[in-house]
Amino acid sequence: MSRLAIALFDDEGPFVRASTRALARDFRILGQWGPYPLEIFEDHGDTRAIVWAVAITGILGAAAMFALATFSTYAYPFDSGGRPLFTWQTFLIPSTEFLALTGAIGGVIALFIKAGLTRLHHRAFDLAEVERASRDSFVLALACDTGDSANAAVALLAEAGAFHTRVVE
Amino acid sequence: MKPHTRPEHGRQWTLPSVRTLGDVTEIVLAPLMDRKAGRNYWFAFAASLAIAAVGATAIGWSIAVGPGLWGNNTSVVWGFPIANYVWWIGIGNAGTLISSLLLLTRQDWRASINRFAEAMTLFAVSMAGIFPILHLGRQTYFYWMAPYPSTMTLWPQWRSALVWDFWAILCYLLFSVLFFYVGLIPDLAALRDRSGKLGWRRFYGFFAMGWQGSARQWRTQERLHKALAVLAVPLVCSVHSIVGLDFAASMMPGWIESVFPPYFVVGALFSGFAMVVLIALVLRWSMGLEGIITSAHFDAMAKILLAAAIIMSASYASEWFSAAWSGEAADLALVRFEFTGAYWPLYIAMLACNVAAPQLFWVPRLRTSVRVLVGVSLAVLLGMWLERILIIMETLSTGYDPGFFRLYSATFVDFAILAGTLGAFVWLFLVFARVLPVCSMYETRKLLARERENDA
Known part of the structure; x- marks a missing residue:
């Protein structure tokens, strides 16, 4: 340094x-x-990647869950009161839940990458003053x-x- | 507690005794770092653990012998397990909803309550998750609800409300853990930097993941926190709507109502806020947090409880009105049964707790009275539990076919399991209060800074 x-x-x-x-x-x-976070910190780096990571992983997760529900319904056909097998309305329920979960997982991974976390030691920690920031x-x-x-x-x-x-x- | 009035010094969410950013850190961390747990703490710890052990024994006994130990019968097949599940998940829904909704609506006062509200979510959802598994009867096969390549080529039945519940609980619990963790990282760094013992420094340091509080880290963390809050609000609403659909997707009188999903979401917020008020009172008193949990917080929460009580009252009224308007014999019979049937004292008690008791909060002075806050919060929690069990008992005890009319009475094992989950919930909270900061320090510092600006 x-x-x-x-x-x-x-x-x-x-x-x-x-x-x-x-x-x-x-x-x-x-x-x-x-x-604590300040407005002037907003100039530091583009954080759109976080939102994109949440959106993309969430949509992929939801699509995967919907595909799994569709596939498994035909893989194990079950006649429930004569209703059609492709009951997409009910498939949307676990897909929606999974969207939120996979979106959050994608977002946390993006946070780790963008914020340089999981790096337990950094040169900044050699400065005693930095500890006061917490x-x-x-x-x-x-x-x-x-x-x-x-x-x-x-x-x-x-x-x-x-x-x-x-x-x- | 002094009644809340807008103070002349411009500060309401922190007391003037909290002067510096360091004061906030000290107020929150001192009970963890500097003070030993007192006799009251250890008494509560032992008592809650003992009650949890009684519950665990009852659960073990139920698994060994079977659901015949419960009050469930051939008509009232859901009984305590499902009522307890709905009640716990309602409380669990509120924590993340409160935190995310208040974050998105820029209610800075959330800083003092969001952390323990989110912890409440984690513990309550964990308790809720026990009941559907127990209710299966053959608990060892619960994993059949998960999609996996079974040798029998068996897949989950996606049209079943049980499978919806499985995904709702699983996704919501894991999501809430991540939401809680993202908000906790900066405070874990504070714990790491202040811990004296190497073991604790390593423990907190590991989970802080190398957080320094740099501009870039704050920017990224804040962005993700808001993005997760945007996901959390519809998630929470969907989770409790799914619980509402467990009932509404059936053909039973009193259940097949389109109002159920939103009615369940508001009910969850209602019982959850009551629990948050109780926890806030206990933490404020036991951990000396008067400087950052003020009468203004209780005033605001009491107003929300009052608003929720009014919406709940409208929901009950809509149920009666729907029955009268439709003229459906089974629906009318159910409403008549609610007021005159075998369970009428419980129904009236439920209305007294959920509709009447919160009306006290129209009086500003009572919104900051500790006794009234405790009394009304307990009443709401009891009232919401009664509502859950009555939804099940009344519909299933009557139904359409008089040949199936059968009353329900819970057994000792039913009560022991419910008490056990309460004990486990309290015990988890006691552990949490000694290991992690119960209030978000960085958000409270920011709140203090804004209040000082207004003051100046």
Whole structure:
């Protein structure tokens, strides 16, 4: 990891202010962490894949269940009061339930992939400050290539309202 | 509890004593991490486990000897097992419905109640799933409901309501586990980071899956949570509609009614909210959560109970009206039997619990009175159970053919199994309350931040 300036904020206002100012002054944001989701996080990556994963796996699951019900009805024909074998209305019931289940499974798998989960260790965990994001603080890390830019970054973060700043070599 | 009035400081869902984001974390995690379980906890733990053991014994006895131990007879073939199934799954439906519906309608106050409501769903649906299997009589063959390449080339009968129930319970339970887990991941990370002991850090760390709370992770998790909520609402409605169809798809008087599916969904919400109110009161008192479960929450939940009671009253009235309007002799006889037959005291008690008792919530002061909340919630839970058993007893005791008229009376084993599931439900909840955060910390932090903004 190259040199970076890291800061802790106890409120979202100063954190958002620092992030905005950092971008305006051409600092590269290496990471943003928080104890709850913020609107500014919406700029981070396209999450349409999540919705597509839910929709596609859900529809595939429902179609598979419908196909199974149709196949098995003919594989084991059972005359129930003279009703037709292809009672598609009743096949829709388990298909609908299965749509929700397979959609959810697809969505969770997509979450793991898109959010980089199942990776139990990450370089970010080496920064003690990041742990505070799960508890009470917002964390912002800015890339600094030189000693001067590190000083400028720390000054920017402190001015925005950080209660803790540090340069990590 | 102080009556709820819109406070001058602009905060209603969190108390002013909760000042920082860290306070929320401490309030929720301190009972798990810092405080030992007290005598009351261990007493409840032992008592619920003992009651669950009695239920397990009754179930084991029923499996060994057969359904002859129950009150079911040749006319009332459904009896307690199906009534208990419908009651439990109703409670189970409410947790995910409350959580997803309130998420989609942007009701931020859900933050304090959604976690334990979702846990309630998991435990209640697990209890519900026991009963259809028990009721099969030959429980060891329950897996025949699942489609698999059997050597006898036998496949499930897709036109059977029993198969619909199998898929409804299975899919709903697994879906609810995933919905619960997706909302829990950030809080598991908080537990991982705060746990002192290595074993617990590893345990929570494993399930947190490497969550850091980065911008990208939040964005993805939030998107999925909402997508799942969109799936959850129709799923929940379909699950309890299927339970309603178990009755409505038959030809029996009192059951063959098109109002049953929505009526069952509202009934589920009604009993589920009553259970959520009770659990919220117990958790608030026992875990010191007064700062984040306020009188405003109870005020809101009591209003929902009142609204549900009005819809339930309309459903009962529509049942009587349909019988009168159709002029069908069997339907009219059934309504007459409800008010004058052998079970009339239970029917009147059901109306008192489901229709009359929640009317107390028209009085604002009573919506935040602990005694009234406990009393009405218990009444609703009892009333909804009576409704479930009466739907079965009244129709099957009378029906069309006088030759089949036969009354129903439950046995000790029936009550022992019901009590056992109640004990197991409480026991599971007690374990949950010591292992996982009962309130969603990250959503409550967000709620606090919004309230502080309004305050400023």
